[in-house]
Each structure stands twice: as C-alpha cells, then as structure tokens.
Amino acid sequence: MTDWQPGPRNAITDVPGIRVGHDTDRKGGTGCTVVLCETATAAAVDARGGAPGTRETDVLGLANLVRNCHAVVFTGGSAFGLASADGVTRYLGERGVGFGTVHRPVPIVSAAVLYDLGVGDPLAHPDSEAGYRAASRAKGGSVAEGTVGAGTGATAAKLLGPDHCIKGGVGTASLLGPNGIVVGALVASNPVGSISDPDSGESVAGPRGEPGEFVRLPDALARRTELMEALPGTNTTLVCVATNAALEPHQLQRICTQAHDGFARVVSPAHTTGDGDIAFALSMGTVEIRPYDALTVGALAARAVEVALLRSVRMAKGFKGVPSAAEWRGRPTSK
Numbered sequence: 001m002t003d004w005q006p007g008p009r010n011a012i013t014d015v016p017g018i019r020v021g022h023d024t025d026r027k028g029g030t031g032c033t034v035v036l037c038e039t040a041t042a043a044a045v046d047a048r049g050g051a052p053g054t055r056e057t058d059v060l061g062l063a064n065l066v067r068n069c070h071a072v073v074f075t076g077g078s079a080f081g082l083a084s085a086d087g088v089t090r091y092l093g094e095r096g097v098g099f100g101t102v103h104r105p106v107p108i109v110s111a112a113v114l115y116d117l118g119v120g121d122p123l124a125h126p127d128s129e130a131g132y133r134a135a136s137r138a139k140g141g142s143v144a145e146g147t148v149g150a151g152t153g154a155t156a157a158k159l160l161g162p163d164h165c166i167k168g169g170v171g172t173a174s175l176l177g178p179n180g181i182v183v184g185a186l187v188a189s190n191p192v193g194s195i196s197d198p199d200s201g202e203s204v205a206g207p208r209g210e211p212g213e214f215v216r217l218p219d220a221l222a223r224r225t226e227l228m229e230a231l232p233g234t235n236t237t238l239v240c241v242a243t244n245a246a247l248e249p250h251q252l253q254r255i256c257t258q259a260h261d262g263f264a265r266v267v268s269p270a271h272t273t274g275d276g277d278i279a280f281a282l283s284m285g286t287v288e289i290r291p292y293d294a295l296t297v298g299a300l301a302a303r304a305v306e307v308a309l310l311r312s313v314r315m316a317k318g319f320k321g322v323p324s325a326a327e328w329r330g331r332p333t334s335k
Contacts (some may be wrong), residue, residue, distance in 0.1 A: 002032040003229075004175045004176065004177065004300065004303065005175070005308075006173065006174055006175060006176070006177045007174035007175070007176055007182060008041045008208070009141060009142050009143070009174065010157055010172070010173055010174055010176060010307075011141075011142060011143040011172040011173070011174055011184060011186075012035065012143065012172050012173075012184030012185060012240070012241075012242055012308075013139075013140045013141060013142075013143055013172075013174075013184065013188040014174035014176075014182055015036075015174065015182050015183070015184045015242045015244050015284055016182075016244055016284060016286055017037065017038070017039045017040070017244075017284040017286070018035060018037055018140070018141050018184065018242050018282070018284065019035070019036040019138040019140050020033065020034065020035055020036075020056045020138055020139070020141065020143045020172075020186065021033070021034045021036070021133075021134040021135055021136065021137035021138030022034075022134055022137065022144055022148050022149030022150075022170070023084075023126060023130040023131070023133045023134040023137070023149065023308065023321070024149055024152050025120075025126070025130070025152065026104065026146050026152065026319075027120070027121070027122060027124075028075035028120050028121045028124025028125075029116065029119045029120015029121060029124060029152060029153040029155050029319070029320055030077050030116050030119075030120055030121075030124050030125055030126060030152055030153045031075075031076055031102050031126060031130070031148065031149045031150055031152035031153070032073060032074065032075035032076065032077075032081060032084040032126040032133060032134050032149060032150050033073070033074045033075075033149035033150040033151070033170060033186070033188060034071055034072070034074075034088055034129055034131065034134040034135045034138055034149075035071060035072040035073075035074075035138075035186060035240050035242070035282075036070070036071050036092075036135060036138045037070060037071060037072065037242065037282050037284065038068040038070050038092070038097045038210075039284060040068055040069065040070070040137070040284055041068065041246065041283050041284065041287070042067060042068055042080045042241075042247060042248060042249045042252055042283045042285070043067065043072075043110070043249070043252065043280065043281065043282050043283070044060055044062075044067075044071045044249055044252035044256050044280070044281045045057045045060045045256060045257065045278065045280050045281075046253065046256035046257060046259075046260060046278070046279050046280070047112075047276070047277070047278040048260055048270075048271040048277050048278070048279075049235075049236060049237075049271055049272065049274075049275035049276040049277035050271075050272060050273035050274065050275065050276075050329065051235075051236070051273065051274055051275060051276045052112065052236070052276035052277075052278050053079050053082065053112065053113035053236075053276055054082075054110075054111065054112045054113070054276075055073075055082050055085050055109070055110065055111040055112075055276065056069065056085070056108055056109055056110045056111065057110055057112070057129075058257075059108060060110065060249070061281075062249055062250055062253060066099055067249040068099070068108065068249075069108040069109065069110045070097050070098060070107050070108050070109065070188070071088050071108075071109045071110070072094060072098075072109075072110050072111070072112075072120055072137065072240050072282070073088055073106070073109060073110070073112070073131060073134075074111075074112060074114070074149070074150035074170075074186075074188045074238045074240070075111060075112075075113050075114070075125075075126045075131075076113070076114055076115075076125065076126060076150055076152060076153050076154070077113065077116065077117070077124070077239060078113055078114075078115045078116075078117055078123025078125070079113060080125035081113045081125045081126045082113060082159070083125070083126070083127045083128050083131070083267050084111070084126035084127060084128065084130050084131030084134070084252050085109045085111040085131055085201060085299050086128040086131060087127070087129055087130065087131030087132030087133070087134075087135065088107070088109045088131045088132065088134070088135045088263060089109045089130035089334040090128070090132060090140030091131075091132050091135035091136060092107035092109070092135070093105070093106075093107050094142075101273045103116065103305045103329050105155070108155060110280060111277070112236075112238050112278045112280075113175055113236070114154060114188055114190040114236040114237070114238060114276070115190065115235060115236060115237075115276075116151060116154060116155070116190065117151030117153075117234075117236045118162055118234065119153035119154075119155060119319065119320050119322060120152075120153050120320055122301045126235050129176050131220070132285050133225070134149070137162075140184040140201040140262075141295070142198070143172045143186070144171075145169065145170050145172060145311055145312065146169040146170065146171075146312070146315035146317055147167065147169050147314040147316050147317045147319050147324075148169070148170055149170050149188070150162070150170060150188040150238065150320070151168060151169035151170035151188045151189070151190075151312060151316065153319070153320075154167070154168035154170075154188055154189055154190035154312075155167060155168050155190060155322055156168040156189055156190065156191050156193075156194075156195055156205050156313060157191075157192075157193070157194045157195065157205045157206045157208075157214070158191075158192045158194070158207070158234070158235060158334065159192060159194065159206075159207050159215075159217075159220040159221065159224060160208075160215060160220055160223060160224070162193035162234075163318055164207035164208045164209075164215070165207070165208070165322060166183065166195075166205040166207075166208065166323065166324065166325050167313070167316040167317065167319055167322045167323060167324040167325070167326060168188075168189040168190050168191070168311070168312060168313060168316060169189060169312045169313065169315060169316035170186070170187070170188050170189075170312055170315075171186075171187050171189065171307075171308040171309060171310070171311035171312025171313070171314075171315060172184065172185065172186045172187070172308050172311065173185050173304045173305075173307035173308040173311060174227050174304060175300045175303060175304050175307075177296050177297070177300050178278055178293075178296065179287075179289065179290075179293065180241065180242045180287050181216055181244065181287060181289065181293065181297060181300065182189070182287075183241060183242070183243045183297055183300035183301050183304050183328070184241065184243075184304060185239065185240065185241045185242075185259070185262075185301065185304035185305045185307070185308040186239075186240045186241075186308060187237060187238065187239050187240075187263075187305065187309050187312050187313070188237065188238040188312070189237050189267075189309055189312040189313060190235055190236050190237055190238075191235055191237045191267045191270070191275060191277070192234075192235040192269070192272055192274055192275055192293075193267040193268050193269045193270055193272070193275075194206040194214070194217050194220070194267070194268055195209070195266055195267060195309065195310070195313050195325075196266065196268065197266075197310060198265040198266060198306060203216070204310060204313055204314065204325055205313045205325040206220065207220050208323070208328060210325050211328075212328065212329055212330055214328075217268060234274060235275040235276070236275050236276035236277060236278075237263060237267065237270075237273070237275065237277050237309070238277075238278060238280065239260075239263060239277075239278065239279040239280065239305055239308075240279070240280040240281075241244075241255060241256075241259045241279065241280070241281050241282070241301040241304060241305065242281070242282040242283075242284065243255070243281075243282070243283055243284065243297050243300075243301070244284050244285075244286045244287045245283060245285075245287050245289045245293065245294075245297050246283060246286070246287060246288050246289060246314050247283040247289075247294060247297065251294045251297075252282075252283055253281075254298060255281040255284075255294075255297060255298050255301050256279045256280070256281045258298035258299070258301050258302045259279040259281060259300075259301050259302060259305050260277070260279050261302045262301065262302035262303060262305030262306045262309075263277065263279070263305055263306075265302075265306055266305075266306050266310060267307045267309065279305075281301070312327065313325050
C-alpha cells in the first residue's frame, strides 16, 4: 500500500520520549498498559464508541486550560480498572512530574477501559498497585505485544457472542515519514467487530465457525439474535498515536479523527453502541514541521493504527479457552 518504512522497533517507542510498560495478571485474566509521555507538548482525545469508560479526558478539550497529559493508561477491568490510573499518578507525582501549580506539580493521567470481565475472574481488575507497576516498568525500546497488559483478557469478533470470539490483544507499529517525522501507534483490541486486512482483503479474525474457519460478516450479522444484543458495553478498542512533530491541540484533534479512520478500515462494524472505542493523540513537539505536514502526520497515524491493530490480533496467543486467530486457523502465531 505504501513505501513508508517502519521505525527501527516498529513500535510507538520509536517516537522519542515515549515509554511503554505493562502489568499482566494472567491468573485474573486482566492487565493494564501505560504510555508515559512526560515531555509531551500537547494531547487530544476522541471517543467514538457508544460505551466509553474514561478518566481525565475532558481536560484535553480544546476549550480547556491544560490540553495535555503526562501518561495514557489502557486498562482491563471495565470501570473498576480506572483505579490503575491512581498508581500512575502516584508514580509521576513522586518524581515531580505534572502540570505546574502553586503548591506542587499535578500529574495529568488520561485513562480508558475495555471490558474483559468475561474472560478470567470477573472480580479481578487492575488496581492502583498494578498501575504503579506498569509505570515503573515503562521503557523505550521494544514493546511486548499480544496477550499482555491491557490485552490480556481482550477478545475480538464477538458478533455471535462470547462462545465464538477470537483472542484480541495489544499491538504497536511506527512509520517514518518525510522531513524527520515519526508516528507511532499502540492499540488494545477488544472489538465486537471482525478484523480484516485492508490491503489484501484477508479475513484476519471473525466469529468462530467450523473448525479452521471464520463466519463471514454478512452471515454473522444475519445470525445475530436478541440474546446477543443483551450484552451491551462488553467491547472496546483503545488507540494511542504519538508523533515527534510539533502540533497544536486542534491539529492533534484531527489526528485523532484520522486514527479512527485507520481503525474503521480494519474493524467492521466499528464504533458501535456496545464499544467504547477511543483514540488519544500525543505530540512530543521535538520536530518543527511545515503547516501542510500535518496532513502527512494524519495519514501516517491512520496507517500506523491499521498495522498495530492487525499485529494485536496476529501476535495474540490463546488464553483461558479463547483461541487466537492463528490457532483457530491452524497457523503459527506471528512473530
């Protein structure tokens, strides 16, 4: 599709100043993932799913004072998992990171949740200590993908209910653009929709049908029942894109929109009433760009999200009875 080259790690950490850490609770079947961006110059967010669960997202609004954050948290555990952001706040506060006030810096930690209560222990969820551990483990370099962190209990392709779902997970990617621009993406995929490769048209993950086969989207929609509609808000895909390009908050708001474009090219249906789909965008502000380069950043962001989403499913391994797409198809898991 494109001649853009991935960064050296093909990860969001190819954007200087971005660090990622996971906390994984395999027994409970949940976890959280933290993106530390202490030196970010601007941030934005766009929630398009009908069932979002969030914290410190209103602060990023264009009409508000701060319009920036020092960390983004993806967490399992549904609304209970928002407690993990407390630990990230504590971690940053201990290090004097935050929005400057008269009395002390106040860390701005934006967070969003996905629903994974049906995979492991429904009483398990990331708490403050889990968030602190994830933040303390955050580093540059390679990023663990698949069944890890916020992707531990994530599942995909739930159009025919949980008994037919496929394992989702965490994925990341980066692209090198012209004039020194770098854009990276990190996702945690937990959608109701099916996953396809927009380049080849390949069905990467759909509801499980006959062994080794996925149910095609038209057939899955035709087979849905009232019972399946009675499971609202049990999905959500979380997206974070970052760039070294110096962008203003209003420009980043448009980058969020374009990140959702990449998401919708891979997941169908996207942005449903029962998904809490949300995209964050971060500018580290280290590379000055020309006004028209913002369009390039947006195109790179959309593509990076596509690649990260595909990796999140292809890198996942089966967990607690939910097979990965590769396992269901009888293929080796991607590396």
